[in-house]
Amino acid sequence: GAGVSQSPSNKVTEKGKDVELRCDPISGHTALYWYRQRLGQGLEFLIYFQGNSAPDKSGLPSDRFSAERTGESVSTLTIQRTQQEDSAVYLCASSLGQDLSYEQYFGPGTRLTVT
Amino acid sequence: GQQVMQIPQYQHVQEGEDFTTYCNSSTTLSNIQWYKQRPGGHPVFLIQLVKSGEVKKQKRLTFQFGEAKKNSSLHITATQTTDVGTYFCALLTSGGSYIPTFGRGTSLIVHP
Numbered sequence: 001g002a003g004v005s006q007s008p009s010n011k012v013t014e015k016g017k018d019v020e021l022r023c024d025p026i027s028g029h030t031a032l033y034w035y036r037q038r039l040g041q042g043l044e045f046l047i048y049f050q051g052n053s054a055p056d057k058s059g060l061p062s063d064r065f066s067a068e069r070t071g072e073s074v075s076t077l078t079i080q081r082t083q084q085e086d087s088a089v090y091l092c093a094s095s096l097g098q099d100l101s102y103e104q105y106f107g108p109g110t111r112l113t114v115t
Numbered sequence: 116g117q118q119v120m121q122i123p124q125y126q127h128v129q130e131g132e133d134f135t136t137y138c139n140s141s142t143t144l145s146n147i148q149w150y151k152q153r154p155g156g157h158p159v160f161l162i163q164l165v166k167s168g169e170v171k172k173q174k175r176l177t178f179q180f181g182e183a184k185k186n187s188s189l190h191i192t193a194t195q196t197t198d199v200g201t202y203f204c205a206l207l208t209s210g211g212s213y214i215p216t217f218g219r220g221t222s223l224i225v226h227p
Contacts, residue, residue, distance in 0.1 A: 031213065042203065042219040043158070056214060091157060103148060103160040104205075104215070 004107035006092050012113045013082055021077045021110045025094030030072050033104065035091045036061075043091065049075060050097075082114045118142075119206050121218030129226050134191040136221035138204035145209040147187045149178060152220070153200040161189075161202075194225045 005024045013019050025032050034046040045059040049069040060066070064082075069075040079086055089111050093104040118141035128134050138147065146165040150158040162171055164180035164187060171178045175198075177190045191198055201222045205215035 033214070035217075040222075043217040045214055045217075048214050050213065059214075093158075101146065101163065101165070103163065104150075104158075106157040106159070108157050 004092055004094050004105050006090075006107040006110050008110060009108065010111045010113075012115060015084060015114055016081055018078065018080045019082055019112060021079075021090050021112070023075045023077070023092030023094075023107060025073070025075070025092070026105055028072075028096070029094035029105070030097045031095045031102070032069060032075050033093045033095075034067055034075070034077050035093065036088045037091055037109070038088045046077070046090075079112075082112075084114050087112055087114045119204070119216050119218045121204055121221055123221055124219065125222045125224065127224045127226065128194050130196060131193050134194050134198070134223055135188055136202050136204075136223075137186065137188050138206070138218050139186045140206050142185070142208055144184045145207050147180060147207065148205040148215065149187075149189055150203045150205060150217075151200050152203065156200075158203060191223075194223070196225050196227055198223055199225050 004026055007022045011019055030051045032049040035043040036046055037043055047067045048056040064080045067077045089109040091109045092107045095102040095104045120139045122137050126134055146163055148163045149161040151161055152158045162178050167184050168182045169180040175192045179188045189202055201220040203220045204218040207215050
């Protein structure tokens with residue numbers, strides 16, 4: 001594919017509702033990352049997938065957050081019972097593999113607004 | 116855990132002035148990456164530094180990796196309005212973690 005894609009680009013939801021965000025990584029990229037970026041802030045790591053290994057969930061802020069990935073393709077990030085503090089841009093990135101030298105390719109992000 | 120400090124948080128310059136952002140780590144790094152995020156955009160990879168004391172140039176951008184591999188800098192000569200954005204460093208250490216630690220970023224504002 002041309003790059004990492006994410007959908008939806010924008011999501012407005014009411015407090016308490018569940019949301020699902022999707023990420024399509026670059027074909028052939030085995031590593032996939034989810035980050036959260038609040039307005040004017042840096043990148044907050046959420047979760048990391050590498051191939052078929054167990055994901056590194058150490059960055060998930062609460063048990064309301066979960067993510068899945070099917071093999072080395074699409075990933076979904078689910079936020080249950082959304083809260084206003086969940087409002088942020090959620091960025092997905094993929095890279096070639098499990099090596100510190102690989103750069104990350106970021107998607108355009110999903111802007112989540114919880115009202 | 117690994118600590119990273121990136122300074123300054125914001126920098127206003129007149130077009131044509133130089134700009135530098137610094138990234139400092141509490142631990143020795145394996146390598147460091149730099150990304151640029153334009154306003155409203157997503158981070159885009161600029162460069163990676165691996166060797167102690169390494170210096171790399173991309174046109175008006177100069178990237179340096181400290182001798183002790185604990186700090187790095189990005190210097191832009193004669194800024195242009197197209198340089199506007201937030202510059203992030205991403206630190207990577209050996210030892211099992213494949214998750215980079217991003218700095219908070221330095222936002223560059225260039226006044227024409």
